[in-house]
Amino acid sequence: MAKTFIDLFSGAGGMSCGLEQAGFECVLGIDQDKASLETFKANHHHANIICGDLREIALEDIYEKIGNQTVDLICGGPPCQGFSTIGANDNGDKRNFLFFEFLRIVTALKPDYLIMENVTGLLSRNNEPTLSLILNSFVELGYTIEVRVLAAHHYGVPQARRRTIFLGNRFGVQNLYPEKQFKDSPKDSDNLPAARTVGWAFENLLTCQNTTFNHDIQTAQIPNELERKRIHHIPEGKGIRYQKDELTYLPLELRFNVDWENLREQRFRETKLKRLDRNAVSNTINTSRTTYYHPTENRYLTVREAAAIQSFPPEFIFKGSLTQQWRQIGNAVPPLLAKAIGEGILSLDEQKHQLEKTNSTQDISEIRAKAFTYKEKGPLTDIKEENNDDPEFVQLSLF
Structure with missing residues (x-):
């Protein structure tokens, strides 16, 4: 039993x-x-x-x-x-x-x-x-x-x-x-498979018996025109956090109107326009649907894509409004x-x-x-958050 x-x-x-x-x-x-x-x-x-x-x-x-x-x-x-x-x-x-x-x-x-x-x-x-x-x-x-x-x-x-x-x-x-x-990364020597990636999630956890639930592409579109233009220039796995990122990826007319020299630590607190990388693990999925962008398409993630990254099976169905579904996934x-x-x-x-x-x-x-x-x-003798993109993630060797 x-x-x-x-x-x-x-x-x-x-x-x-x-x-x-x-x-x-x-x-x-x-x-x-x-x-x-x-x-x-x-x-x-x-x-x-x-x-x-x-x-x-x-x-x-x-x-x-x-x-x-x-x-x-x-x-x-x-x-x-x-x-x-x-x-x-x-x-x-x-x-x-x-x-x-x-x-x-x-x-x-x-x-x-x-x-x-x-x-x-x-x-x-x-x-x-x-x-x-x-x-x-x-x-x-x-x-x-x-x-x-x-x-x-x-x-x-x-x-x-x-x-x-x-x-x-x-x-x-x-x-x-x-x-x-x-493993933590392919460089690890221990006899374990490499960590699963965003690409693995999209290949294995989106569709169940030819049906994909909670996968409305339309609601994942970016309503702001300036944001859409900017994300078009961001390569997979990249984003804007430092001035060098802005200079590398964005044309002059799409750059942020910020004084980089006077920003705290001369960087954004969190990476903006962060595209996920299909060949890497995702950052922490939180309750906001506008935090991360699709690896190759100029849009946000759908509910199903976020759920897949959280490792929910494809037959798991989410109820409620779009905002409620994202909160459920981010808190899970x-x-x-x-x-x-x-x-x-x-x-x-x-x-x-x-x-x-x-x-x-x-x-x-x-x-x-x-x-x-x-x-x-x-x-460590105390907790120290060091990741560029996510205050809840530290590059650690953990249990």
């Missing part, structure tokens, strides 16, 4: 999609966004749903939906805006403490396993009190809890996206995180990352009685040192 799970803060169901691919069965999804749950229900036909703020959902409501089913795993990503390295990083943000609602459900249902995901900013020094609170809370409930940062492109997702992943089990053994399955856990995590948990479940017992407490400094490891530079 398949292991069952409940997805809290489920969104459209990226985590649920990956866990089901691994062999789990979703019995319930909970979220307060109606459009996201419409998408969730359209793709998880056997799961029940509850639409609402988890703070206002009684345990009786959950028991009514799951009946007498055993829940083996609870997963979820409590809203994390206050932890984000992109946002204000406000560790007093009330949304951060939705974690206690996650904890309330875990306390009541006592699943054997748990997965909680969040942004990498949660591991910053500024958020150390919150991280300690989370770890200690699970330990007090009897879970062996660990946290690592995983890079999605190591698990078949054609996208450079990092997430903080908490794993917990009630058997007192070390959690099994998935082994790296793909990439399914192939979730699948790898789920496979690790199932492997642990098969071995749990043979594995050696372990200390369930991790030192915060040890967590931070192991979570981020620069190539040839040794472990």
Whole structure:
């Protein structure tokens, strides 16, 4: 019989999609966004749903939906805006403490396993009190809890996206995180295939049985004429961030009216007119449909193309308005990352009685040192965002 799970803060169901691919069965999804749950229900036909703020959902409501089913795993990503390295990083943000609602459900249902995901900013020094609170809370409930940062492109997702992943089990053994399955680059010497690319996503994850869902080219057109003229001159995989980029790619009449010498660090904060590269992994897909441009066509990505880069299977259908669909995709856990995590948990479940017992407490400094490891530079002691295009991506050798 398949292991069952409940997805809290489920969104459209990226985590649920990956866990089901691994062999789990979703019995319930909970979220307060109606459009996201419409998408969730359209793709998880056997799961029940509850639409609402988890703070206002009684345990009786959950028991009514799951009946007498055993829940083996609870997963979820409590809203994390206050932890984000992109946002204000406000560790007093009330949304951060939705974690206690996650904890309330875990306390009541006592699943054997748990997965909680969040942004990498949660591991910053500024958020150390919150991280300690989370770890200690699970330990007090009897879970062996660990946290690592995983890079999605190591698990078949054609996208450079990092997430903080908490794993917990009630058997007192070390959690099994998935082994790296793909290289960081073709130059890596380890015996692994190269990371999947945007081109791979477009070739394999756009069409299902000769049908392509959520792929309206018209809505991906660029309405601004000046923007259309500019993107016409940008080669695949390139964009404008420095003055040299502008001088290389744009004719005089299409250049930006900026004083490069007086710009902070003499560059744009984020790359403008960023075309994706079919021969490389994508930058992090976010909730804005105007962030990146098609590799060769003078337009934005369609919903389906963005979903493919997130590793959603082509039969996964998105509901709601265009803006709602993009928000669902940008906020989702990439399914192939979730699948790898789920496979690790199932492997642990098969071995749990043979594995050696372990200390369930991790030192915060040890967590931070192991979570981020620069190539040839040794472990980090704090988070540093260095990517030219995406503040959530760092060129790291990760777990």
